[in-house]
Amino acid sequence: xxxxxxxxxxxxxxxxxxxxxxxxxxxxxxxxxxxxxxxxxxxxxxxxxxxxxxxxxxxxxxxxxxxxxxxxxxxxxxxxxxxxxxxxxxxxxxxxxxx
Amino acid sequence: xxxxxxxxxxxxxxxxxxxxxxxxxxxxxxxxxxxxxxxxxxxxxxxxxxxxxxxxxxxxxxxxxxxxxxxxxxxxxxxxxxxxxxxxxxxxxxxxxxxxxxxxxxxxxxxxxxxxxxxx
Amino acid sequence: xxxxxxxxxxxxxxxxxxxxxxxxxxxxxxxxxxxxxxxxxxxxxxxxxxxxxxxxxxxxxxxxxxxxxxxxxxxxxxxxxxxxxxxxxxxxxxxxxxxxxxxxxxxxxxxxxxxxxxxxxxxxxxxxxxxxxxxxxxxxxxxxxxxxxxxxxxxxxxxxxxxxxxxxxxx
Numbered sequence: 001x002x003x004x005x006x007x008x009x010x011x012x013x014x015x016x017x018x019x020x021x022x023x024x025x026x027x028x029x030x031x032x033x034x035x036x037x038x039x040x041x042x043x044x045x046x047x048x049x050x051x052x053x054x055x056x057x058x059x060x061x062x063x064x065x066x067x068x069x070x071x072x073x074x075x076x077x078x079x080x081x082x083x084x085x086x087x088x089x090x091x092x093x094x095x096x097x098x099x
Numbered sequence: 100x101x102x103x104x105x106x107x108x109x110x111x112x113x114x115x116x117x118x119x120x121x122x123x124x125x126x127x128x129x130x131x132x133x134x135x136x137x138x139x140x141x142x143x144x145x146x147x148x149x150x151x152x153x154x155x156x157x158x159x160x161x162x163x164x165x166x167x168x169x170x171x172x173x174x175x176x177x178x179x180x181x182x183x184x185x186x187x188x189x190x191x192x193x194x195x196x197x198x199x200x201x202x203x204x205x206x207x208x209x210x211x212x213x214x215x216x217x218x219x
Numbered sequence: 220x221x222x223x224x225x226x227x228x229x230x231x232x233x234x235x236x237x238x239x240x241x242x243x244x245x246x247x248x249x250x251x252x253x254x255x256x257x258x259x260x261x262x263x264x265x266x267x268x269x270x271x272x273x274x275x276x277x278x279x280x281x282x283x284x285x286x287x288x289x290x291x292x293x294x295x296x297x298x299x300x301x302x303x304x305x306x307x308x309x310x311x312x313x314x315x316x317x318x319x320x321x322x323x324x325x326x327x328x329x330x331x332x333x334x335x336x337x338x339x340x341x342x343x344x345x346x347x348x349x350x351x352x353x354x355x356x357x358x359x360x361x362x363x364x365x366x367x368x369x370x371x372x373x374x375x376x377x378x379x380x381x382x383x384x385x386x387x388x389x390x
Contacts, residue, residue, distance in 0.1 A: 022314035100345035
């Protein structure tokens with residue numbers, strides 16, 4: 001297996017995630033796109049860990065997975081708060097700080 | 100390395116067989132069953148009472164429970180490798196794991212004190 | 220070698236199609252289920268790369284826990300009456316241009332930087348790779364070199380839990 005096939009798969013997933021973050025308006029779906037991007041990063045870490053025969057990459061992937069779980073917990077709580085205050089999960093409605 | 104891949108090939112074959120079986124059965128059923136759609140068939144209660152509204156709104160309390168589950172799931176992920184190597188790593192790793200568990204348990208204590216675990 | 224490559228490409232195709240489903244689906248629950256496809260595909264890729272433990276952690280944490288959180292989030296933010304509103308905003312085309320541009324730049328950079336470098340999975344180096352992914356090896360690494368990040372992660376999780384409880388609690 002070539003190292004690049006994993007890296008390019010990760011790059012494609014990352015770019016699809018970027019598209020989702022930019023084009024989605026529902027807060028839950030934006031968070032899902034962020035998860036896609038974090039998964040792409042993990043694939044990179046594991047691929048390099050296999051290429052270099054180093055455990056460090058896998059430890060970092062473990063930490064990234066952990067932090068992604070915490071991020072989703074807080075992010076969804078914020079979306080719930082937005083939903084409760086504005087009666088819609090759409091991030092377009094969050095504009096009270098706009099000057 | 101070949102043995103490793105062979106073991107996981109068995110897992111892949113099992114997953115493929117499961118998907119093929121479910122897909123084959125549902126597809127076969129779709130092919131040979133008669134379809135006569137009528138609007139009454141899609142009503143939730145055929146006994147007569149009309150359903151009100153769409154999806155019911157769930158309570159936010161469920162979310163806190165799901166979150167607690169996620170936190171302790173993550174804790175378990177770090178306990179597994181620690182348990183594999185506890186004997187060789189010794190007391191130092193035991194202490195760091197106890198600190199880890201105590202810090203996470205503080206979150207549970209906080210949730211308890213705030214009353215989110217009580218279903219009132 | 221060839222079998223692994225066939226598996227890689229099948230999984231990669233499924234993952235990319237699933238990812239496109241996540242960002243294009245007009246049904247929130249379907250998007251969450253497409254995300255399961257992407258994450259299961261990623262776990263299978265980790266197994267191809269002999270990262271056994273991380274692959275199963277991916278299954279436990281992502282498919283087992285994060286997707287549950289997403290489904291709860293979907294159930295809690297759905298309008299009680301009436302169907303879904305539009306899920307996309309009106310900057311779809313600029314977003315597509317940005318992501319295609321980014322994919323081009325990243326792809327060119329990666330091909331230029333790593334070319335045909337190979338991940339050796341056969342022979343003695345393959346056996347060495349197999350040892351890298353074992354849970355015991357990860358434990359050796361976490362509890363010697365990365366003890367401080369490990370404890371910091373617990374504080375991060377505590378902060379996330381407390382913050383989410385404060386935000387989500389109905390007062």
